[in-house]
Amino acid sequence: MATQSPLIEMPLFPLASVLFPAGQLHLRIFEPRYLDLVRECTRHGTGFGVCLILEGHEAGSPAVPAAIGTIARINDFHRGEDGLLGIVAEGGARFRVARSRVRADGLLRGDVEVWPAEPELEVPVEFALLQSILERLIETMAPHWRHAPRSAYDDASWLGFRLAELLPLDATEQQHMLELNDPLLRLAELRDILPRFQKP
CATH class of the missing domain: 2.30.130.40 (LON domain-like)
Structure with missing residues (x-):
């Protein structure tokens, strides 16, 4: 226990x-x-x-x-x-x-x-698109992250938290992402949300 x-x-x-x-x-x-x-x-x-x-x-x-x-x-x-x-x-x-x-x-x-910090998990290859999207978001919206080391993008927890704060989620969705305790589940849910933000 x-x-x-x-x-x-x-x-x-x-x-x-x-x-x-x-x-x-x-x-x-x-x-x-x-x-x-x-x-x-x-x-x-x-x-x-x-x-x-x-x-x-x-x-x-x-x-x-x-x-x-x-x-x-x-x-x-x-x-x-x-x-x-x-x-x-x-x-x-x-x-x-x-x-x-x-x-x-x-x-x-x-x-x-x-809460204890989340475990450091490497970003699986199926989420590579999220790494590219975050790079573009940081370039236009978050210049203070431009000098983040490449290794940060390979950390599932860091990647998920940065996407959750920069994507146009509503506050309730952001709170949900904060409360999740599985970095890979957070990435999966963010990936599933992405089509909403794509221009037709």
């Missing part, structure tokens, strides 16, 4: 988008509760949990988040021309929220079980 990972307490940031492991997240912070979150994370060198919003909105009353999310770690911040704080964070491990609560200031906090 597998032992359950110990729960870790962290602030949660519900968003209208999905963050994948190794993905980049750009945020403009203006609500006091999220300024406090950034201060906490930078002071202690900790991350925060990003979860897709199931009900509600990013600003205002606390939203209802999905149970599966991704830990984000801040690696850069700046002050924008509008005076707002901008941060860049990178997606790390995925997690499942065991329980959550809302603080008096409206900040959501959760006790989360961190």
